[in-house]
Amino acid sequence: MAKHRFFGRTDPARVASANAVAVIGLGRFGQSLALELMKDGAEVLGIDAREEVVQSLNGQLTHVVAADATQEQVLRQLSIPEFDRVVIAIGSDVQASILVTSLLLRFSIPQIWAKAVSDAHGLILHQLGIPHVVYPEKDMGRRVAHIVRGSMQDFIEIDSDFAMVKTEVHTGFVGIRLGDSEIRRKHGVTVTSVKHPGEHWEAASADTVLRAGDTILVTGPTKQAERFSRMG
Numbered sequence: 108m109a110k111h112r113f114f115g116r117t118d119p120a121r122v123a124s125a126n127a128v129a130v131i132g133l134g135r136f137g138q139s140l141a142l143e144l145m146k147d148g149a150e151v152l153g154i155d156a157r158e159e160v161v162q163s164l165n166g167q168l169t170h171v172v173a174a175d176a177t178q179e180q181v182l183r184q185l186s187i188p189e190f191d192r193v194v195i196a197i198g199s200d201v202q203a204s205i206l207v208t209s210l211l212l213r214f215s216i217p218q219i220w221a222k223a224v225s226d227a228h229g230l231i232l233h234q235l236g237i238p239h240v241v242y243p244e245k246d247m248g249r250r251v252a253h254i255v256r257g258s259m260q261d262f263i264e265i266d267s268d269f270a271m272v273k274t275e276v277h278t279g280f281v282g283i284r285l286g287d288s289e290i291r292r293k294h295g296v297t298v299t300s301v302k303h304p305g306e307h308w309e310a311a312s313a314d315t316v317l318r319a320g321d322t323i324l325v326t327g328p329t330k331q332a333e334r335f336s337r338m339g
């Protein structure tokens with residue numbers, strides 16, 4: 108019997124429903140991810156080697172277990188092979204990350220995401236066959252760089268050269284119907300949604316008339332979306 112402590116409402120084997128996600132490693136990234144999944148209505152099994160972390164999350168996740176995830180026997184006892192979606196949120200301990208990755212690949216889990224702390228770590232995970240490698244620090248650094256450089260409120264890179272930007276509307280477009288604004292033709296971007304001050308977000312149409320203080324969501328090639336936001 109592998110040594111682990113288990114906290115939860117039901118048998119962990121029953122967590123492995125279509126709506127379930129296992130999060131291995133509950134550092135800052137893993138915890139934030141697991142809690143957001145819970146908010147979203149998913150059933151979450153969290154695993155971490157540190158007992159104090161597991162205790163602090165007791166009651167906040169569907170199940171949380173103190174265990175060493177590099178042990179195949181432990182993962183089997185927790186029914187990890189039954190899960191469709193597993194996130195490996197172990198970073199600094201690259202050896203543990205790789206060991207867990209190879210076990211999950213052996214279990215043929217359909218969807219595996221893994222956190223990488225460096226390009227070399229990410230490359231190894233890719234080469235092992237992990238399709239979804241995430242680089243939280245690197246990605247957030249790049250995102251903040253774009254926000255700082257443009258005068259935008261938020262920036263999401265959809266692809267390497269395509270972005271979505273949240274920005275305040277430039278005074279030059281106030282009072283103009285989007286259909287008459289020529290924003291797409293002149294600036295190469297599309298206004299997809301608008302939030303008038305004090306109101307909810309709504310989809311933008313050709314008939315939307317922008318008002319002073321509006322916040323807009325704009326999509327387009329990264330450079331053009333940035334340039335457009337700097338006009339604001």
Ligand code: ATP
Pocket residue numbers: 131132133134135136137154155156157160174175176177196197198199200203224
């Ligand atoms: P973060 O930035 O998310 O806080 P970190 O890089 O500082 O993460 P990591 O080394 O990535 O820290 O570890 C994340 C979590 O994974 C830690 O809480 C750690 O206890 C846990 N962890 C590390 N190795 C194992 C393991 N073999 N089994 C289970 N949990 C582990």
